[in-house]
Amino acid sequence: MSWFATLSRLVAMTTVLVMASPTVMALEPTDEQRQAAVEIADSLRYGHYADVEFDETWSRDAFDRYLDILDGQRSYLLQRDIKPFNQLRTELDQTLLNGDLNEVFALHERANERREERLAWLLDQLDKGLDFAFDGNERLEIDREDAPFATRERQLDALWQKRLKNDALTLALTDQDREQVEKNLRQRYEGQLSRLEQTEPEDVFGLFMAAVTGSIEPHTSYLSPRQGESFDIQMSLSLEGIGALLQADGEYVKVASLVAGGPAERAGVLKPADRIVAVGQEDEDDMVNVIGMRLDNVVDLIRGPKGSVVRLDVIPAQAVDMTRSHTVKITRDTVDLEDQAASSEVIEVERDGEAHSLGVITVPTFYVDFDAWQAGEDDYRSTTRDVAKEINKLKQQDVEGIVLDLRNNGGGALQEANSLIGLFIDRGPTVQVRDAQSRIQLYGDSEAGTLYDGPLGVLVNRLSASASEIFAGAIQDYGRGLIIGSGTFGKGTVQTLDQLNHGELKLTRAKFYRISGESTQNRGVEPDITFPSLIDPERIGESSLDNALIWDTVRDVQYRRYGEPEQYLATLQQHHDERAQSNPNFRYLERQSALARKLREQHTSVSLNREQRQREMDAQEAEQLSLENQRRRALGMDELDEWIDARADAIASSEDGDSDKSEGSDDTDSKDDMPAERAQVIEAVEILLDYADLNVRTRLVKG
Template sequence: MSWFATLSRLTVLTAVLIMSSAVMALEPTDEQRQAAVESADSLRYGHYADVNFDEAWSQNAFDRYLDILDGQRAYLLQRDIKPFNHLRTELGRVLKNGELDEVFALHQRASQRREARLEWLLDELDQGLDFDFDGNQRLEVDREDAAFATRESELETLWEKRLKNDALSLALTDQDREQVEDALRQRYEGQLSRIEQTEPEDVFGLFMAAVTGSIEPHTAYLSPRQGESFDIQMSLSLEGIGALLQTDGEYVKVASLVAGGPAERAGVLKPADRIIAVGQEDEDEMVNVIGMRLDNVVDLIRGPKGSKVRLEVIPAQAVDTTRSHVVAITRDTVDLEDQAASSEVIELERDGEPHSLGVINVPTFYVDFDAWQAGEDDYRSTTRDVAEEVEKLKEQDVEGIVLDLRNNGGGALQEANSLIGLFIDRGPTVQVRDARGRIQLYGDSEAGTLYDGPLGVLVNRLSASASEIFAGAIQDYGRGLVLGSNTFGKGTVQTLDQLNHGELKLTRAKFYRISGKSTQNRGIEPDITFPSLIDPERIGESSLDNALGWDSVRDVQYRRYGQPEEFLPALKKRHEARAEDNPNFVYLERQSALARKLREQHTTVSLNREQRKKEMEAQEAEQLSLENQRRRALGMEELDEWIDAREDAMAGSHQDGINDDKDDDDEDMPAERAQVLEAAEILLDYAGLAANTRLAKG
């Protein structure tokens, strides 16, 4: 591009920026000013942490606000930010006094830059794309640590590469030039339209996200509209796909799946998948949602029960964002029946002798509050349903029971307490400490134990909150073994504070195990660790900005039921021997290592078509090779394409580990099924070692 052409385009960009200023003028409302004041008071005097709106906090909040406005450093220049630099030390005053004008002005500056850039992109499309996709250019895919540009020409170079990458990504899906230009025009016009529809509530919400997020990740401001959505979600009456979503830069990311929900049942979405487009079953066009507000994306995904929604998804494991695929999910409601505990019996063989182990899947900690409060005798709850499954397994003379809490994000605290009570004879279960340091002790007060045999608890990175309380108590009591991978690490309690305008979800307390250890941040460390495909750097409390740290309080008095740690060396040795010969465990270990390697190596993408294809093919060849190694070892048919492996996994995967088709061989189940089978093997080992020790001591 010539120097004159570059100068001309910079002039156009500047002109658009000047013309946009009147269009984007937004001012805070009196209700929002008052909500800011009330939020400051709630945060200072009600939050668990010691919140002090000093200069250090202001710096953190200001930087976070800039990250929200321009996280990839692609729009704002340093000179755009300079007039607002005094806010770096004054945001505390701004919040406490409700002085929001400059906060809104900074948002307006960012919106003007974004709008001008989109107009520039559309102008480029109008002139016709003329990329040859040759050369050695590469695009940095993550610029969150980059400095803001000092000159317009720096951003010009960046956006020329970005536009080229957008075009190349579509061209690699076999779209011709006209299709590529039409798709990009639709994308950019949609983003421009959303900027033009920005309301004061949107600006205030972004600022409050910076305020609350600078304190800790579970504190959040909910606008009146968001509060309504939150209430619907809590009542489980929402008709949608059963996925909890969150923003991740310009993307919308799957945070977790609702147990028993449509997405979880379909098996087509995974945590950390990114949704880039949404389509309805009666419409051919899909709406690009990159850069769209989260609540608007949620509105697109919601719909009547029985209808289908199509989602274009970039898999969590994908390094290259061009490797998206479309999935379809039938919308439905989630009720207690969908989340009910279920069980199965696993048959093992040792030295020619048959052995039976029980597995109970616990998707969530639920209780029918309405029926319970009404005094009904037959209300549904996790504890009652698990108790029924335990009785069924006891009748089948199982030699041990594994409780599968993988992907169980928590729920009713009372159910975690009462569930522990099925396996101990009264005692404390969890400590809850408030902001003033006062500790309240919860426990099981009912005498008797429903099951006192060998017990295992299977967890993963998505086991959180109440699941961690249960697993921690079983571990502290020496009542059984905890198996799997490190849990999420959410050890905090939130309540809702009503504001004059909206609500404030506030962290008010912290969970501690009866041993005094916090479940916060570190989660529960298993006694025996299994490999996992869930990246702890992307999912989990420790991956969240400003997460509260781990600490401890005094332990409480309790008696131990056993000393499983005495058997861990022998159990680990036997487990490792089996894992080395288990194709599914080998696959999980190698796939996890490969995913880490790809993320570390690929911080840029090539803008050369042939080089890009080679890099993509090389990545997929590695993944396909691992999958086919697993299949060969299991005597399964090998696959020709990596996309076949992905589709095959989706067609047969059900993360709960309970085999819905008992006629299928376990070897044909997804690799993660191996964790359930190995948990049963370990528990059988434990039962045998413990019995031999009792005989020796007797």
């Protein structure tokens, strides 16, 4: 298998820092784990792209990271708990190099004891009976990651008294009576305590390795034997589930991304950064609270046979209050190549009484049927081949331009990004790859001719990553088309899987560079025309990840430009701004993006006064509802009575089967109910038509 093909099978996985549950038993490292630690240290020193040096500086960083994993909210450990392990601050490098994990395990055990004590304390408070009036002026700080560790037990008691009160208030605001609140809290805390007893040495080792690898770079990670099996299943696309990549986010499980064509994406009820707080099965009344549960256990609850239904209690990504959760249903299914295939539609645009046809090709991922390709079959499926078919179909319909929609495309087969570029250029370099020894390999399109040489646009967003960024960057560098949307993810690194004596190591070995010499790492690809985004770049994207490799440059390579789009950008921007101001969906997108940013900045604590909490929630939702109803009035749609109805409409639509309608459907109402997604497609087509018109005028002037 070629180097490119090997890399293609290693689709980017978000590094997961799983807060594993502690145990009441003393756990010790195994001989296999000690040996694996030494192997990982050697691989990082001699195989990682970065110049890794295990010294005192690294020890301090890794030790602090380990503490963050064990107690990121500074709510369990006291300073005196950490003091006996302070030698690890300067000696953790030797601990790793020698495979001497005893002290690492002992610190984890100390954290376990504190977690067990705190859960017992909470249950004791419930035994005494809740007596909260939910009045007064108390507030609970939401994020304590920068807080110092407490010096006295009573400081943590005060914190946990507020946390218990907040947990109770959160449930009370969902109209649960006191008995229901106490029952649900008891079930939650007893479940967490029970899971302490299930901790195994592999959990401790995995957490420490997360601290080790995460202190170097976010895409390098240790996979336990169990995680390695899950990764292999994911790569074969044979996993029966909902098609979502999950990651730990403190005590919550967060949706990192959705698999293109998967059940969750088709249903339309989950979004990136949504948090899952409970999981239930179709034939069971009760749902399992998963707050604080190990990530792999949550995944096991969500997985299930094809055709079965899983229920998820979800806090939307845009929610600013944890009480605003809702239950969604997703039918489990397998994800195959056909679900991820490229598709196209024709959009009609009217200008000055004249109709114009433009094509949109949606590319959910960069895929290839590896088995058929390796077997030498002539008709194997791939992104490039499928896009070529869609281009030919659109050309037969005399479209005046084509937009490639790469939004939410997280990458995939890197060779496909390379060959796809070749459909739009006549030979030339496409990407540079630099390894740890600073050796650069140049890849490109060697086939003569182009399949499509007309006006081209590429639509991207924050979830366009890796291979998508290589494609968009090359199109931009060649001047071959316009890049439209929001800044991309910024993943410009290459990983391979190394087998260990125990588990596997996903290791960053190289870095991508555009033919202009600029890296796609960290900064991503900046669009020529920028759209507002509802995705928070501080929460999603390479720049939001700790220890992400820096953006830098190498020498550019020789290539010929096909056009000069930049000479039209001022005019294109002006026309776009004029349309955006008169487009209800686009105005909504801009205002909702600004509101979400404002609410995130303001929402650093929550009130423990019931009336005040309700007022704050009502005020926030009133702002969101006002924006939504402004959009609906402008479109002649019925207004909503409550903000939560907007999400409820989407859920009801998916349960009625509407979520499987194609983008090319004539159902105008369903398109209007997706203001961000659909408005961007329509505006990208409008921009491309402007671009095509300006190109024609320029040629006429020159002629």
